[in-house]
Amino acid sequence: MIRYALICERDHEFDGWFASSDGFDAQVAAGEVLCPHCGSPNVTKALMAPNIAKGMARAGEAQPQAALAEKMSMMMLALKKHVEENCDYVGDAFAEEARRIHYGETEHRDIYGEATPDEARELIEEGVEVAPLPVVPPRNAN
Secondary structure, eight states: OEEEEEEETTOOEEEEEESOHHHHHHHHHTTOOOOTTTOOSOEEEOOOOOOOOSSOOOTTOOOHHHHHHHHHHHHHHHHHHHHHHHSEEOGGGHHHHHHHHHTTSSOOOOEEOOOOHHHHHHHHHHTOOOOOOOOOOOOOOO
16 A cells, blocks of 8 residues: 555645555546545645654564554445445435435435546535545455
8 A cells, every 4th residue: 555645736635545656547547536625636646755764673563654554444444334334325326316315305314326536526516525435455365
C-alpha cells in the first residue's frame, strides 16, 4: 500500500491509499479517483515530505508504516462490512435511488451500490450526500 497526498483542480487537498504507483496512475486515467470535497476527477499528486525512518526495527518487529497500513486496511474492511450489513444494496440504480431519497420521493434509508464517476459528481453537485466505499486490497495468505 502507498499513501499519496492528492490535490484537485480546485486546490482541495486529501490523501489516498493505493496498491501501487501504477495502481494510482490507472485509477486516475480511468476517472476513478474523485475529490471527496467537490467530486472533481482532475486529481494529481501533491508535494509530500519524505517519510524517513528514525531507526531500524529489530527482527520480528513490524515497521511503523507497515503497522499503520495494516490498521488502515482493517478499518476500511470494517467500514465496508458495516455498510454491507446495515444498508440496502441497490446495484447500478444507486444514483437514481439516492436522488429519490434526497428529494423525499421515497422513504429515507441507507443505501449503497454502483455509480460512475460522472453520476457521483452530479449527485454531489445536486447536494446529495455520497461517499465511495473503500477498496480493500486482498490480504496476503501467509
